Amino acid sequence: MISFFVRRLxxxxxxxxxxxVLSYVIIQLPPGDFVxxxxxxxxxxxxxxxxxxxxxxxxxxxxxxxxxxQYGKWITRILxxxxxxxxxWRQPVKDVIGDRLWFTVLISVAAxxxxxxxxxxxxxxxxxxxxxxGDYAFTLIGFVGLAxxxxxxxxxxMYLSFRYLGANAGGLFSAEFELAPWSWAKLWDLIKHLxxxxxxxxxxxxxxxxxxMRANLLDELRRPYxxxxxxxxxxxxxxxxxxxxxxxxxxxxxxxxxxxPYLVSGSVIISIVLSLPTVGPLLVRxxxxxxxxxxxxxVLLLGVLTVIGTFISDxxxxxxxxxxxxxxx
Amino acid sequence: xxxTLMAERAxxxxxxxxxxxxxxxKTYFRADDGVVRxxxxxSFDVRAGRTLGIVGESGCGKSITARSILxxxxxxxxxxxxxxxxxxxxxxxxxxxxxxLASDSAEMRAIRGKEIAxxxxxxxxSFSHYYTVGNQIMEAIxxxxxxxxxxxxxxxxxxxxxxxxPKPERRVDEYPFQLSGGLRQRVMIAMALACDPHVLIADExxxxxxVTTQAQILDLMRELQAKRALALxxxxxDMGVIAEMxxxxxxxxxxxVVERGPVDAIxxxxxxxxxxxxxxxIPSIMATPRTKLATISGSIPHPLNRPTGCPxxxxxxxxxxxxxxxxxxxxxxxxxxxxxxxFLYGGGA
Numbered sequence: 001m002i003s004f005f006v007r008r009l010x011x012x013x014x015x016x017x018x019x020x021v022l023s024y025v026i027i028q029l030p031p032g033d034f035v036x037x038x039x040x041x042x043x044x045x046x047x048x049x050x051x052x053x054x055x056x057x058x059x060x061x062x063x064x065x066x067x068x069x070q071y072g073k074w075i076t077r078i079l080x081x082x083x084x085x086x087x088x089w090r091q092p093v094k095d096v097i098g099d100r101l102w103f104t105v106l107i108s109v110a111a112x113x114x115x116x117x118x119x120x121x122x123x124x125x126x127x128x129x130x131x132x133x134g135d136y137a138f139t140l141i142g143f144v145g146l147a148x149x150x151x152x153x154x155x156x157x158m159y160l161s162f163r164y165l166g167a168n169a170g171g172l173f174s175a176e177f178e179l180a181p182w183s184w185a186k187l188w189d190l191i192k193h194l195x196x197x198x199x200x201x202x203x204x205x206x207x208x209x210x211x212x213m214r215a216n217l218l219d220e221l222r223r224p225y226x227x228x229x230x231x232x233x234x235x236x237x238x239x240x241x242x243x244x245x246x247x248x249x250x251x252x253x254x255x256x257x258x259x260x261p262y263l264v265s266g267s268v269i270i271s272i273v274l275s276l277p278t279v280g281p282l283l284v285r286x287x288x289x290x291x292x293x294x295x296x297x298x299v300l301l302l303g304v305l306t307v308i309g310t311f312i313s314d315x316x317x318x319x320x321x322x323x324x325x326x327x328x329x
Numbered sequence: 330x331x332x333t334l335m336a337e338r339a340x341x342x343x344x345x346x347x348x349x350x351x352x353x354x355k356t357y358f359r360a361d362d363g364v365v366r367x368x369x370x371x372s373f374d375v376r377a378g379r380t381l382g383i384v385g386e387s388g389c390g391k392s393i394t395a396r397s398i399l400x401x402x403x404x405x406x407x408x409x410x411x412x413x414x415x416x417x418x419x420x421x422x423x424x425x426x427x428x429x430l431a432s433d434s435a436e437m438r439a440i441r442g443k444e445i446a447x448x449x450x451x452x453x454x455s456f457s458h459y460y461t462v463g464n465q466i467m468e469a470i471x472x473x474x475x476x477x478x479x480x481x482x483x484x485x486x487x488x489x490x491x492x493x494x495p496k497p498e499r500r501v502d503e504y505p506f507q508l509s510g511g512l513r514q515r516v517m518i519a520m521a522l523a524c525d526p527h528v529l530i531a532d533e534x535x536x537x538x539x540v541t542t543q544a545q546i547l548d549l550m551r552e553l554q555a556k557r558a559l560a561l562x563x564x565x566x567d568m569g570v571i572a573e574m575x576x577x578x579x580x581x582x583x584x585x586v587v588e589r590g591p592v593d594a595i596x597x598x599x600x601x602x603x604x605x606x607x608x609x610x611i612p613s614i615m616a617t618p619r620t621k622l623a624t625i626s627g628s629i630p631h632p633l634n635r636p637t638g639c640p641x642x643x644x645x646x647x648x649x650x651x652x653x654x655x656x657x658x659x660x661x662x663x664x665x666x667x668x669x670x671x672f673l674y675g676g677g678a
Contacts, residue, residue: 018395222403224455232469232520233441236433246459322504323458 008314012307019303020078024071027287027295033063034087041289051124057180061087061292074296084293088286093297097279101301104278105170110198111205116252118206123213123248128240130218142207148201151269158274161196170275197274201267205255212251220244246320253316257309331646333654341420342527344378348560349398349528354407354411354428356390356397365632367393369407369584373577375528376547377419378558382575382592384607388629389585391564395530400432400442417444419527419558438449443473446521449534456505462489462516463501470522488519492549511542512590520551522557529554530562535570547574577666580604583629583640586660590667600669601646639672 035057039049058064062073077084083093122142126135145153158170171178172193177186221224221244229239268280279298286294318325342348356368358503368390373382383391396402398413413427417440423644449455456465466488467481475528476484482501489497492515505513514534531550535543547570563574571578571592578595580588580603586600599605609623616622627644630636636643644654652672660668661675 076511224451225457227396227401227613228447228449228455228520229457231399231441231447233438233443233472234468235438243457243459247457323506326504326507 005115008311012146012311015307016304019307020075020225020231021071022298023296023299024067024074026299027290027292028067030290032290033058034061034292035063037244037290038087042309074293078297078300083297086291086294088289088294089293093294094159096294097282097297097301100277100279100282103276104280105305107172107194107197107201107278110194111201111268112255113193114116114198114202115205115209118202119209119213120252122206123210123239124217124245126214127217127221128304130214135214138210142210145203145207147183149269150200150204150267151273154197154270154273157200170273197276200274209251209255213248216248216251217244220247223247249320250317253313253320255313257306257313333346342377342421342558344376344558346377346416346420347374348377348416349375349410350414351394351398352412352414354357354394354397354413354608355409356393356402356406358406363633366584366635367399367632370411370572371579371581371584371586373579373586373589375560375562377527377560379576379619380554380561380563380574382563382565382571382578383581384568384571385580385581386566386629388632389581391566391581393584394581395447395532395562395564398427398530399445399447400427400430400437401441402432403488405575415440415444415528417527439473442469442521442526443524444526444532445528446524446526448514448517448521448529448531448534449471450536452510452517452537453505455517456513458506459503461502462508462520465505466501466516466520466523469520473524484523485519488523489516492516492519492523493545493555494519506637510538511545514538514542514546515549518546518553522553526559528562532564533566534563536565536567543570549576553599568607580607583632585640585657585670587641587671588669590663594667598634600663600667600674601671602645602673603641606644606646641668656659 031325034055034214038057039054042049055064062070074084083097085091086093086096089096122138126138172190173186173191174193175304176188180186221240226239226244229243230236234242267278270276271278271280279301283295283298285291286298340432345547352372354368354371355366358365358367371390371394373381373383383394385391393406396406397408400408402408408428411428414424415427416422416424421462425436425440427437427440430440456462463482463485466485470476470481470484471478478516486501488495489500494500494512494515500508500512500516504555505516507569508516514537518534529550534550536547538546550561550563551574553559561574563570575592578588578590578592579586580595580601582603588595588599588604590600595604596608599608604627606623606625610625613621625644626646630640630643636654638652638654638656639645639658642648645653648654649672658672659675661672662668
């Protein structure tokens with residue numbers, strides 16, 4: 001068991017290193033660099049940048065050196081906790097990202113809980129009552145949920161809540177708390193704002209997970225051990241919940257792993273629509289302006305979070321499935 | 330307190346006491362593309378301390394018969410007609426018609442596992458791999474008695490010892506995938522015996538096991554039956570197992586009982602052409618080497634495409650055109666323990 005953990009941990013570290021190289025390479029891929037983008041922005045707004053100025057900017061950011069030296073400098077600084085300075089914001093990357101990372105994690109976890117809370121009971125219902133009216137209804141809603149772009153759903157819900165409830169559904173805080181220091185009142189405000197974006201973000205994944213749960217459970221319900229449980233005289237509800245549902249739970253554990261990348265990359269548009277202070281919109285902007293330290297840091301952080309998510313999902317899988325647990329002895 | 334588990338039952342019913350009577354049982358599966366008559370008018374009796382063998386090819390309705398008795402037929406299967414009379418308490422209680430009980434009713438659930446228990450074919454897939462064997466045995470004990478967790482655990486260990494599982498104190502906390510096939514089947518039997526049932530239905534209990542293990546499991550079942558006066562229904566396609574274990578035999582073909590009788594009579598004087606064909610297709614150690622083993626010509630018809638008349642007529646060597654394909658043969662009573670459904674012996678409507 002211990003050796004398994006150590007092996008997993010070493011693999012995770014190796015993966016993170018690969019992720020860091022890849023993220024650096026990826027942000028270097030577009031032609032030109034930040035200075036080129038900066039120059040074209042400046043000339044678009046009428047002012048010019050002299051060749052000497054451009055050169056000094058390049059030297060300032062080390063853009064005149066080979067890529068691997070740039071990477072070396074970047075990663076060494078990151079290891080000491082210094083993520084560099086955002087070229088566009090002229091601020092340390094740390095301050096630019098700031099709380100956004102934690103809000104992203106918070107919304108992701110909230111969306112995950114909503115996904116599970118909806119998908120588990122609906123999936124079980126759809127499988128146990130296959131081809132019933134309820135099953136068809138949930139299937140229809142699920143496919144609509146899959147097919148309708150989330151940002152459209154976000155717009156509709158925002159419109160409805162504004163029109164009929166008079167509430168502004170955007171953001172994570174009310175205006176008066178936006179810049180206020182942390183307090184209980186601010187926390188409560190955050191909790192009140194959390195459900196809507198979580199539900200909207202959760203819907204696509206929920207529809208998918210319902211289908212997975214339903215298909216898995218339909219498979220498991222036909223297994224001989226279900227008949228064994230029935231033959232013991234257990235009530236049907238107990239039979240279903242204790243045996244086949246338990247066996248169909250594995251995909252739920254796996255969702256932890258792909259959740260962060262999905263929520264961040266898939267939710268950029270929703271975050272913009274709902275003006276959520278997450279890292280998604282920031283990433284898009286930094287990529288457009290080729291703000292490489294900011295973009296690199298975000299991509300790296302997402303990679304690290306994904307690796308951690310995978311690690312957690314492995315632990316959860318071990319916890320729910322004794323066969324995985326015992327393979328390691 | 331749960332009934333203490335002992336080698337012998339406190340008040341074992343006298344051998345031969347009728348426990349279970351099935352009469353005209355019909356279980357149909359109605360689907361969009363037709364009706365599958367999986368069990369189509371099956372009757373037999375099971376007695377304490379005796380073994381009834383149900384034999385037939387795959388798909389002849391043996392397992393569905395077993396599940397119908399317990400009311401656990403999967404949808405869309407449904408008992409359409411017939412009676413399943415159980416005399417609970419080993420022949421002491423008032424008879425109940427199980428076919429009349431709703432499948433998820435409390436009365437029916439009280440019978441399952443408690444009065445009638447099942448042992449399945451696949452010891453691998455008939456256990457859940459997410460719980461220890463102890464958990465799965467204790468569940469049945471605690472469901473049908475008010476035993477505490479400790480009492481149920483102690484009884485589970487005792488049951489495992491009874492069925493010959495070595496180191497039961499340790500095995501009880503292991504998962505099914507950690508046991509060998511033979512051990513798993515022993516545990517399955519222990520689980521079936523957990524609540525001291527009077528009827529044990531064993532559905533192909535040895536099919537998935539190798540020959541040596543098969544013999545051990547059959548010995549174990551015979552031993553347990555003798556100690557506890559179990560009424561045993563043994564479902565198999567293996568005539569060898571029937572010869573070794575059964576007192577009475579029911580031969581099934583496409584959901585119907587084609588022949589019924591004491592085991593000696595079935596083996597020495599088979600009446601129905603299907604029984605005769607089944608017996609011819611057993612490999613014998615006395616046979617001349619390198620001769621071809623007799624097989625039954627053709628294959629089982631698709632259940633949705635049942636032949637008219639006697640369901641066996643397309644494969645029957647004694648097929649009489651104009652008779653066998655016109656009407657289903659009625660059951661001819663030969664004596665009080667023997668019946669055959671074939672036009673060779675009357676069977677006219």
